[in-house]
Amino acid sequence: MYALTGVTKRFTKGRKEVRALDGVDLSIGDGDWLAIQGPTGHGKTTLLQLLGALDRPTSGSVVFDGDDLAKLSERRLAAVRARSFGFVFQFFNLIPTLTAQENVETALVPLKVSAKARRERAATALADVGLADRSGHLPAELSGGQQQRVAIARALVTEPAVLLADEPTGNLDEDTRDEIIGLLEGLWKDRGLTLITVTHDSTVARRAPRIAWISKGRVSLRKDDRRVQRPRRATRKGTDGEAPPKGDDGATVPKSAGGASPVTDGTTEEETAAE
Amino acid sequence: MFLTYLRRELRRRRRQAIVVALGLALGIGLTVTVTALSSGVQSAQQSVLHSLYGVGTDISVTQQADRGSGGPQRFDVQRQRGSDQNRKSFSTDRVTAGIGLQSFGAATVAKIAKQPHVSAAAGGLSLTDVKVNGKFAQQQGQEGQGGPGRGGFGSGGSGGNPGAAPSQPPINVDTFSIEGVDLSAPGVGPLSSVDVSTGRSFTAADAKAKVAVLASGFAKQRGLTKGKTLTISGTKFTVVGVVSGGGQSTDVYLPLAAAQSLADQAGKVTTIYVKATSASAVDAARAEVKKVLPKATVTSSADLAGAVSGSLSGAASLAGNLGRWLAVVVLVAAFVTAALFTVSAVSRRVREFGTLKALGWRTRRIVGQVLGEALVQGVLGGVIGIALGFLGTYLVNRLAPALTATVANGATGGGAGGHGGTGGPGGGRFGGGFARAAQHTVEVHLAASVTIGMVVLAVALAIAGGLIAGGFGGWRAARLRPADALRRVD
Ligand SMILES: Nc1ncnc2c1ncn2[C@@H]1O[C@H](COP(=O)(O)OP(=O)(O)O)[C@@H](O)[C@H]1O
Ligand SMILES: [Mg+2]
Numbered sequence: 001m002y003a004l005t006g007v008t009k010r011f012t013k014g015r016k017e018v019r020a021l022d023g024v025d026l027s028i029g030d031g032d033w034l035a036i037q038g039p040t041g042h043g044k045t046t047l048l049q050l051l052g053a054l055d056r057p058t059s060g061s062v063v064f065d066g067d068d069l070a071k072l073s074e075r076r077l078a079a080v081r082a083r084s085f086g087f088v089f090q091f092f093n094l095i096p097t098l099t100a101q102e103n104v105e106t107a108l109v110p111l112k113v114s115a116k117a118r119r120e121r122a123a124t125a126l127a128d129v130g131l132a133d134r135s136g137h138l139p140a141e142l143s144g145g146q147q148q149r150v151a152i153a154r155a156l157v158t159e160p161a162v163l164l165a166d167e168p169t170g171n172l173d174e175d176t177r178d179e180i181i182g183l184l185e186g187l188w189k190d191r192g193l194t195l196i197t198v199t200h201d202s203t204v205a206r207r208a209p210r211i212a213w214i215s216k217g218r219v220s221l222r223k224d225d226r227r228v229q230r231p232r233r234a235t236r237k238g239t240d241g242e243a244p245p246k247g248d249d250g251a252t253v254p255k256s257a258g259g260a261s262p263v264t265d266g267t268t269e270e271e272t273a274a275e
Numbered sequence: 276m277f278l279t280y281l282r283r284e285l286r287r288r289r290r291q292a293i294v295v296a297l298g299l300a301l302g303i304g305l306t307v308t309v310t311a312l313s314s315g316v317q318s319a320q321q322s323v324l325h326s327l328y329g330v331g332t333d334i335s336v337t338q339q340a341d342r343g344s345g346g347p348q349r350f351d352v353q354r355q356r357g358s359d360q361n362r363k364s365f366s367t368d369r370v371t372a373g374i375g376l377q378s379f380g381a382a383t384v385a386k387i388a389k390q391p392h393v394s395a396a397a398g399g400l401s402l403t404d405v406k407v408n409g410k411f412a413q414q415q416g417q418e419g420q421g422g423p424g425r426g427g428f429g430s431g432g433s434g435g436n437p438g439a440a441p442s443q444p445p446i447n448v449d450t451f452s453i454e455g456v457d458l459s460a461p462g463v464g465p466l467s468s469v470d471v472s473t474g475r476s477f478t479a480a481d482a483k484a485k486v487a488v489l490a491s492g493f494a495k496q497r498g499l500t501k502g503k504t505l506t507i508s509g510t511k512f513t514v515v516g517v518v519s520g521g522g523q524s525t526d527v528y529l530p531l532a533a534a535q536s537l538a539d540q541a542g543k544v545t546t547i548y549v550k551a552t553s554a555s556a557v558d559a560a561r562a563e564v565k566k567v568l569p570k571a572t573v574t575s576s577a578d579l580a581g582a583v584s585g586s587l588s589g590a591a592s593l594a595g596n597l598g599r600w601l602a603v604v605v606l607v608a609a610f611v612t613a614a615l616f617t618v619s620a621v622s623r624r625v626r627e628f629g630t631l632k633a634l635g636w637r638t639r640r641i642v643g644q645v646l647g648e649a650l651v652q653g654v655l656g657g658v659i660g661i662a663l664g665f666l667g668t669y670l671v672n673r674l675a676p677a678l679t680a681t682v683a684n685g686a687t688g689g690g691a692g693g694h695g696g697t698g699g700p701g702g703g704r705f706g707g708g709f710a711r712a713a714q715h716t717v718e719v720h721l722a723a724s725v726t727i728g729m730v731v732l733a734v735a736l737a738i739a740g741g742l743i744a745g746g747f748g749g750w751r752a753a754r755l756r757p758a759d760a761l762r763r764v765d
Contacts, residue, residue: 045762049757049758052633054632054633054756054757054758055756055757055758074638075637078632078635078636078637078638079635080635081632081633081634081635081757082634082635082636083635085633085635087630087633087634089630091626093626093627093629093630093633095280095627095630095631096287096627097280097283097284097286097287098279098280098283102276102279102280105276106276106280106631106634106636107634107635109276109634109636109640110634110635110636110637110640111635115276118276154634158635
């Protein structure tokens with residue numbers, strides 16, 4: 001589904017140059033759930049933007065279904081975003097003046113769906129996230145968890161191949177966080193979509209079968225068995241004190257919503273070297 | 276979706292939308308008012324000009340009499356009929372042709388009418404009726420002793436010298452102006468511009484009749500109405516109509532033949548009213564007239580407009596300069612404000628638009644949304660602006676004082692412009708001031724009105740304002756990177 005090779009993204013802030021991504025190689029298979037974990041400011045969002053065709057890399061290629069997203073025209077990119085990707089944002093990003101139902105409908109606008117079909121599909125999507133009774137509410141009238149559900153309904157209403165979520169639980173309390181993660185997990189399983197979640201929170205990342213650790217713009221993961229390891233640099237410098245992801249067998253993520261993946265401490269230097 | 280979204284956004288930013296709309300409304304309203312005002316002033320100017328020699332008239336021709344020959348009439352109290360020197364009282368009623376004006380014959384009129392760029396020419400005879408009655412003080416008022424006049428008892432004349440020994444009151448002097456109208460050329464001449472208030476204007480059938488049409492002001496002053504009789508120098512005329520808007524310089528209109536016989540000026544006219552074949556032919560026609568009558572004063576509307584002064588021309592320049600500039604400044608300020616507000620609103624919606632881009636919305640659609648919102652504000656501003664324009668115009672009409680227009684000497688087609696200063700002692704002659712005020716002042720009421728054209732202008736401005744504001748906002752929105760959606764935290 002995705003093949004990233006030598007992806008670099010630089011930003012210039014005044015005279016200073018920031019290397020948000022620094023030679024990322026990554027491949028993501030159809031139907032995968034990849035969690036991108038790493039400390040704040042280390043390039044997670046930047047990577048997700050490149051995966052979601054919201055931005056272009058400075059160099060390298062982001063190949064999605066055979067197309068290099070770096071080279072597509074702005075128009076084609078808009079079409080790819082509309083058809084293939086669904087986004088969930090940390091701050092929900094709902095249009096404040098539109099009702100839940102209308103917010104979900106906005107995703108169908110570029111697809112030229114008839115108004116009637118748009119309404120029906122949006123209502124179904126809202127029902128799927130358990131908010132059928134809130135369709136007429138404005139975002140301000142909904143709790144954070146409910147708003148994120150609306151955002152998830154909006155992301156899924158187009159039946160995208162990939163669901164991209166940037167810190168989807170970053171703005172939620174713990175109970176709601178589990179609820180939303182459970183919802184995403186259920187959708188991933190039921191719909192066979194590719195799910196990419198970005199988080200700095202290891203309790204969230206742990207739920208994913210595969211974790212990519214990102215630090216200072218570099219991604220490291222064990223490709224063979226989807227084990228994830230903490231990169232050397234992060235360990236050494238203890239960039240943000242985040243508990244490192246575990247070398248747990250990601251393939252056996254418990255299907256029960258409540259259960260967390262078993263955690264094994266002490267990812268070794270050797271494991272990182274193996275990468 | 277487009278409309279729902281647009282409506283919701285405008286409602287959310289209601290206050291800002293209202294500020295933008297009101298700003299545009301102010302600019303548009305002011306523009307409409309100023310435009311209405313200046314067209315009102317223009318039409319007032321037109322009506323002043325028309326009142327002087329008619330709508331259809333492009334050129335008027337008069338000619339000064341050779342100096343020394345004087346006017347055709349002398350005014351000599353001692354020889355007036357009806358006076359009785361023995362009783363030391365007198366009463367006269369004399370009609371004089373425009374003193375100091377050369378008269379033209381019918382042949383001249385016909386010749387001018389035949390010029391290639393002239394479509395019609397009509398003669399007009401400007402007369403003044405003077406009724407004087409009163410008593411002489413003893414041993415005064417003898418011929419050669421200064422006559423009865425303080426030369427200025429015509430209106431505004433500056434020519435007459437005071438008599439050496441002013442007679443004592445009461446002497447009643449009553450003058451009114453008469454215009455003999457050529458009925459064979461109905462489209463040209465002083466009656467072509469009047470509005471009939473009561474009765475009728477002349478028809479061709481009146482050419483030989485003893486009928487009169489009165490200016491409304493004169494009719495009112497004299498208590499004359501349709502059907503009544505006006506006696507001029509012993510001849511009775513039946514009033515057939517009262518007109519307004521015509522020459523306020525003329526009190527009584529008579530058929531040309533009747534006027535000529537009153538003044539013993541058979542076949543003579545003092546003014547020739549000329550209509551050119553087209554507006555662009557006026558200059559050519561003028562040159563042709565000048566060729567036929569080299570010594571004549573040939574006046575076209577353009578000359579006359581330049582000679583109009585007074586508060587009317589003050590209003591014209593006010594509306595033309597100050598008003599226009601004010602409207603332009605306010606409009607520009609409104610446009611800039613609208614654009615700034617829209618751009619800042621877009622900037623505050625970076626995340627929102629970025630999100631929509633992330634959802635696959637094309638830039639075009641987002642720009643369209645911004646433009647749509649701005650256009651609605653513009654149109655709202657336009658509607659309020661048109662209302663303000665109507666209100667402003669109404670207020671201008673209500674509050675504007677009556678404007679006066681003064682047409683300088685020599686420019687009036689109506690036959691002013693006698694040479695003053697001939698009323699020397701002993702002559703008993705009156706200068707031009709007696710024939711007609713050398714300066715002619717007309718009072719006009721400003722009637723500014725909002726026309727369809729102005730409404731169209733307002734709508735165009737409103738749309739332009741919306742497009743400009745929306746254009747800037749859209750430009751800002753188009754430059755947003757969708758990546759900002761995930762980055763920007765409001
Ligand atoms: N538009 C931008 N301009 C300049 N620097 C940026 C921009 N976007 C991101 N960065 C920088 O790139 C780095 C990675 O940012 P980001 O991908 O948002 O990190 P994360 O999501 O992991 O917190 C940070 O140092 C950030 O400051
Ligand atoms: Mg981030």
